Amino acid sequence: MSALVTVRDLRVSFSLGKRRTLEAVRGVHFTVREDATLALVGESGSGKTVSAMSILRLLPENAVVHPASRVEYAGENLLSAPAPRLRALRGREISAVFQEPMSSLNPVLTVGEQVAEVLRLHRRMSARAALERAAELLAEVGIPEPRARLRSYPHELSGGQQQRVMIAMAIANEPKLLIADEPTTALDVTVQRQVLELIARLRERHRMSVLFISHDLGLVGEIADDVVVMRDGVVRESGPVARIFHAPQDAYTKALLACRPRLEARPRRLPVIDDFMRGRTPPAAPLERPPAGAPVMQAKQLRKEFRLRTGLFASKTLVAVSDVSFDVARGRTVGLVGESGSGKTTVALLALRLLDPSAGEARLDGADLARLTPGRMLPFRRRIQIVFQNPYASLNPRRTIGRTLVEPMRIHGLGASESERYERARRLLEAMQRYPHEFSGGQRQRIAIARALAVEPEVLVCDEPVSALDVSVQATVLNLLLDLQ
Structure with a gap:
């Protein structure tokens, strides 16, 4: 498969005032292949979201991108693309689904109005045609009674349904790349699986690529083709998902895999990343429970x-x-x-x-x-x-x-x-x-x-x-x- 997006030597820092800066991303490289899913994995603060949002240049005003950094898409460097080109690109060729849908959905507009707005902006559809297509999109992402839901407001939907609306908006214009920034983090296990299966189905149906951001390697193993593991703004390890899971090379990757709690073990304390990194993880021991009182x-x-x-x-x-x-x-x-x-x-x-x-x-x-x-x-x-x-x-x-x-x-x-x-x-x-x-x-x-x-x-x-x-x-x-x- 050929490359759809290639990120080269990405360096992003944030100005904190009083001549202080924070280096959030330091020399990151990765490639999103056509018709494939790449997962960016790491803990909070690892730089994975900053790296992904740099593709669309959706960074805070105090962000500074190093001039040598490049995000290559369709033969151009998006980091130096003019503003009109970026506006045409966002939501049309590259779309994003964010972690908290209620922070992204407009609470005073109906679901139908918001999905239709994306279509009217990029495809110049009439209001009626856009609403018809919006109903089809809601049906495609698995929302029951889609025509009735066009008149619903975001707060009237469950968390899983809100995220499905966000996905419907993201795929409305059949983008080549979908950036999914922790789209299942606050959902329960069953809804998580449904959303993951939906993203996988849509990727195959629309022949698009997915950049999936997560801190959970368990989820990544179910959806990704390639994995990039990040910590403290740098790439610690990258490769095909099978190799990362079955033969990890970096100590941090091994720690991420090892610290996931298992039902069959009941240690005194739950393992954390730093314990593995310092080689001081305590052995599992039977859990002694205090006697039950009244x-x-x-x-x-x-x-x-x-x-x-x-x-x-x-x-x-x-x-x-x-x-x-x-x-x-x-x-x-x-x-x-x-x-x-x-x-x-x-x-x-x-x-x-x-x-x-x-x-x-x-x-x-x-x-x-x-x-x-x-x-x-x-x-x-x-x-x-x-x-x-x-x-x-x-x-x-x-x-x-x-x-x-x-x-x-x-x-x-x-x-x-x-x-x-x-x-x-x-x-x-x-x-x-x-x-x-x-x-x-x-x-x-x-x-x-x-x-x-x-x-x-x-x-x-x-x-x-x-x-x-x-x-x-x-x-x-x-x-x-x-x-x-």
């Missing part, structure tokens, strides 16, 4: 119904949770597992009384939380805390980390003074004066955990706290939770 939390036949408006005067009832019961013993961990839409998050919100049950009981130390007045509920709020899936959405972007940690202590009356609360927060976490956007995803999740622990809860509810993190960062956060327990 239940601190109980759910008894929980049921939750939601009324959904289906018309001006019509509505229907959606049963989100039905007859769910479980006990959480003191000092033990209970896992609640299911696909998106199975009701597990609703159960967690019922257990915290962030939602009131339609029937059943959620008890903490024998007290039925649904029967407590707001005044009597406040002491129980301190005893049970939650860590949400997306820390960037749950942390206030306008508050420093110090204020974020002190607020729950102030509400629940912990600490004799404000200075004592700030000292307690400082012990929980350094970097008190920084804001959430200044941290990585793993660091933000640690901050969310620190906030939950600030009031010394007896029960910690973790709602998919690591689903959007790299495999090794997942292990680090889960090890932290084990240590804290």
Whole structure:
């Protein structure tokens, strides 16, 4: 197969002010072959997304690309292409699907309007013809009742359906290259597989190439023909997917493969990348569980119904949770597992009384939380805390980390003074004066955990706290939770 896109000696740095620069990508080379899938693999901060977005020149204003760098496509260097050429190229010959569809989809436009807009921009279609083609595209990517969904808004779709809409927009003009930037990271396992199979089918049907960006080598093994492994802005290893998986040469590639947890092993601690790189991974050992105490939390036949408006005067009832019961013993961990839409998050919100049950009981130390007045509920709020899936959405972007940690202590009356609360927060976490956007995803999740622990809860509810993190960062956060327990 001949080369479709070749990246040569790519060097990208970011100006941080006060004469400081960050070298994000340092001398990267790779080739995307025609009708093939190339996977860029690495942890957060490895430079894989910057490398991929350089192809379309979708980089922040403070990015500086070295003049010797080249991105060769159809005989031209895209890094020096004029702006009109890039506008014609984006979405027509080279398209992209990003990690978080709700950050890319316009919340005030219907799905049909957004898919049709791509067609009208590049193909000069009429509004009616574009909507007809949009319905066909939604059907092609597997969205049920595509004509009805044309009138839906993004928030009315599930995460998997939102990502399918993004894929429909990306393939609308039959591009030669599809850049998929971690398109399945925050989706559950079943939906991940469906999206991967969809991308593979579309690649064959439309005879396009795919540049697939991921931190998960397991996913890469299912979809890629070639693999490029990156760390700290450089390529550590590259080659056909079979060789990378069965005969890796670089220590970092071996560590990435080895740190994926396996169901048949139950080590005391989950392996992380740095352990493998330093050759100090502890051997697996039987997990010693503390003896189970009396239940601190109980759910008894929980049921939750939601009324959904289906018309001006019509509505229907959606049963989100039905007859769910479980006990959480003191000092033990209970896992609640299911696909998106199975009701597990609703159960967690019922257990915290962030939602009131339609029937059943959620008890903490024998007290039925649904029967407590707001005044009597406040002491129980301190005893049970939650860590949400997306820390960037749950942390206030306008508050420093110090204020974020002190607020729950102030509400629940912990600490004799404000200075004592700030000292307690400082012990929980350094970097008190920084804001959430200044941290990585793993660091933000640690901050969310620190906030939950600030009031010394007896029960910690973790709602998919690591689903959007790299495999090794997942292990680090889960090890932290084990240590804290």
